[in-house]
Amino acid sequence: HSKRTAKDYIFGKLIGDGCYSTVFLAKDIHTGKEYAIKVCEKSHIVRHQKVQYIKREKDALNMLFGVPHGFVKLYCTFQDEERLYFVLSYAKNGELLHYINKVGSFELNVAKFYAAELLMALEKMHAVGIIHRDLKPENILLDENMHLQIADFGTVKILDPQKIRSSTPTVPEDEQNSTSTDRSRKISFVGTAQYVSPDLLQNRVDTRSSDLWALGCIIYQMISGLPPFRASTEFLTFQKILKMDYEFPEGFPADAKDLVEKLLVLDHNKRLGASDEGFTYESIRKHPFFEGIDWENIWDETPPKIS
Numbered sequence: 001h002s003k004r005t006a007k008d009y010i011f012g013k014l015i016g017d018g019c020y021s022t023v024f025l026a027k028d029i030h031t032g033k034e035y036a037i038k039v040c041e042k043s044h045i046v047r048h049q050k051v052q053y054i055k056r057e058k059d060a061l062n063m064l065f066g067v068p069h070g071f072v073k074l075y076c077t078f079q080d081e082e083r084l085y086f087v088l089s090y091a092k093n094g095e096l097l098h099y100i101n102k103v104g105s106f107e108l109n110v111a112k113f114y115a116a117e118l119l120m121a122l123e124k125m126h127a128v129g130i131i132h133r134d135l136k137p138e139n140i141l142l143d144e145n146m147h148l149q150i151a152d153f154g155t156v157k158i159l160d161p162q163k164i165r166s167s168t169p170t171v172p173e174d175e176q177n178s179t180s181t182d183r184s185r186k187i188s189f190v191g192t193a194q195y196v197s198p199d200l201l202q203n204r205v206d207t208r209s210s211d212l213w214a215l216g217c218i219i220y221q222m223i224s225g226l227p228p229f230r231a232s233t234e235f236l237t238f239q240k241i242l243k244m245d246y247e248f249p250e251g252f253p254a255d256a257k258d259l260v261e262k263l264l265v266l267d268h269n270k271r272l273g274a275s276d277e278g279f280t281y282e283s284i285r286k287h288p289f290f291e292g293i294d295w296e297n298i299w300d301e302t303p304p305k306i307s
């Protein structure tokens, strides 16, 4: 079909909003299909020097388009005078955070299922050299069959820009962190306080292992209902992270506790999976917490009911 414009969609309810974008549920008037359309105001992006973040999101989504499971898909992009539009998958059941808050905390089999799908999505993302850097239950969506889809690639780091499948020039590696016009002051991106890794916080090193730290935080939160590091301000949360100041609630399952302890390690090289070779995190898959997961067929299974 010809290049889409906003006129090809009926825009519905607002289903997400962030500092630099608003996400609407929309229906394609030609096919009747539902999409999530992420709209960005050009003036706002330019004023806040976020152009490279938008470009990086498009590049990352294009690099992941062929991966069948675990991510929202980017179907097309278009623009008008004032805005950029990203036509993305509509994950009908919304944010994982909604379900954690709705039921308080997940039963062990539910937490294990979604931790496994999240790990497999991380394996695929890291295999193509993309680090998400802001994984959190708000960015983990559930499709109409309740399978997991990672969203919001505006904060990613692309490790090998040569792998970017796009005709426009790539954003050089050293520009992937700085948010300032002065390249000498490399202000690295830092994720959401509760889930940001010490490496991202301290020495501005963002490795695949930064996402493994977030995995540990998300497993903890699915089982206990709250993230491990929490305080009244971002600064106090950061302090708790750097001091490893967290504890497990009474009754936290032993296998889950052991896995979280092996992921929430200050030294990013020593996190479970950090030194795994190849495209799977074998040492994490083999952990007793994942006992019983059918890694080959999980995406075709009916997810356990969240109750």
Ligand SMILES: NC(=O)Nc1ccc2c(c1)=C(Cc1cc(-c3cccc(C(=O)NCCN4CCCCC4)c3)c[nH]1)C(=O)N=2
Pocket (backbone or CB within 6 Å): 015, 016, 018, 021, 023, 036, 038, 072, 088, 089, 090, 091, 092, 093, 094, 095, 098, 141, 151, 152, 153
């Ligand atoms: N920053 C980003 O890139 N954000 C994105 C990107 C893509 C994307 C995205 C966000 C989506 C967010 C989203 C939000 C929702 C949603 C929000 C609020 C309510 C509902 C809703 O009521 N859905 C019907 C089913 N519900 C599910 C929750 C319990 C009640 C019944 C869905 C569904 N999907 C999405 O579907 N696709």
